[in-house]
Amino acid sequence: MIKSIGEIISAGEGLSIEFKRRIDNPAKIARTIVSFANTSGGILMIGVADSGIVTGVSSELAELQKLEKASLDFIEPRIHIQIKSERIDGKQVMLVFVQESAEKPHYVVGERGARTIYIRVKDKSVPIPKLLLYNSDNLETEKLLASRHVKSLIAYLKSADAVSAKMFSKMINISEKRADRMLHDLAARQILLKIPGTRPEAFSLKWTE
DSSP: OOOOHHHHHHHOSBTTEEEESSOSOHHHHHHHHHHHHHTTOEEEEETBOTTSOBOOOSOHHHHHHHHHHHHHHSEESOOOEEEEEEEETTEEEEEEEEOOOTTOOOEEEOTTSOEEEEEEETTEEEEOOOOOSOOTTOHHHHHHHTSHHHHHHHHHHTTSSOEEHHHHHHHHTOOHHHHHHHHHHHHHTTSEEEOTTOSSOEEEEOOOO
């Protein structure tokens, strides 16, 4: 059964719902949009307090301009969003619909050009932790990262968004089965991110701002 907007607000924030009284910072709102697109989609409601109280927006134009800035300046690759305006309790609320993306991962681009993947965890937009290339406490991981095949993979992923087992197998001339095992091993060691919902499975580096 399709829920009404009122029912969605009453249920509160969660994996696919976020409330904002207004957009204060386009860079921060980009994190929400990116996390929805990288996970399972969601709705950003502008004009609703964290408590679920409908506050309304004072200027739809101002909020649209901030959304446009977030999309153009802080998100790569671009994410298509749909925006609707609803009147709730006599106040205007903007609904920003974000679909789960077929082009994920998407990145939030920082002021210095650093790119960070955000995903949705419960009711939060969470950055993927920094990739630690060398860990003196884990000699096995260090040895793995020093191998020719993994160095080639990391070099490739620094300029590409993702890799599949088939792509990796062709890149270093090994069987697809072996490439798949290597990618899963690197993901288990927190070096790669297995991107949710991709078919065939795809992996990316873990970045930080």
